[in-house]
Amino acid sequence: MRPLLAILGSLLFLFVAPGFVAGVVPFWFTHWRFQPPLLGLDFLRVLGAALLAFGGPIVLDSFARFAFQGVGTPAPVLPTKHLVVTGLYRYVRNPMYVGVVAAILGQGLLFGDRKTLAYGLLVWLAFHLFVLFTRSPRCAGRSAKNMKPSARTFGVGSRGCGRRESGKNQGDAVLASSTSFALSTPALDVEERG
Secondary structure (H helix, E strand, O other), X not given: OOHHHHHHHHHHHHHHOHHHHHHHHHHHHHOOOOXXXXXXXXXXXXXXXXXXXXXXXXXXXXXXHHHHOOOOOOOOOOOXXXXXXXXXXXXXXXXXXXXXXXXXXXXXXXXXXXXXXXXXXHHHHHHHHHHHHHHHHHHHHHHHHHOOHHHHHHOOOOOOOOOEEOOEEOOOOOOOOHHHOOOOOHHHHOOOOO
């Protein structure tokens, strides 16, 4: 894929997928109008603004990495040419999920809207189930033998699933479930060397 096509494809997918899920749908609930703060606690608005400010850049950074480093898009129909293993992808399986959920929950807290919060929890659950039932089973068989016993015990993913070339560890990618917002601990993810 050409770099320009990767950039344009990523921009299009940005507006179609996360733009709709984290922007349009929450707008339908809130119309971006402030209601009284949830539970009457003003600091929840500040927390919401922080989550929104945290989530947006994560999504944008992820899309930029797919376009510029991976030379592709996050869309399955136009995958990347190169595996993206830098930035937040070093610590979280899919930072886009984290960013989208943070942006939705942030809007719910900022605008004091319970429906948006409930929607954010449903989106989190959908992401979690998607990873659990479509990604994890594929990786489990391939990566279990590459994990240290402590990693298997704590459920931390191996760096090996789908991320090995020529028998070498790609080193930066971690398969900790992003939908549980688990961060990787390098000591748990290092493959045993035989």
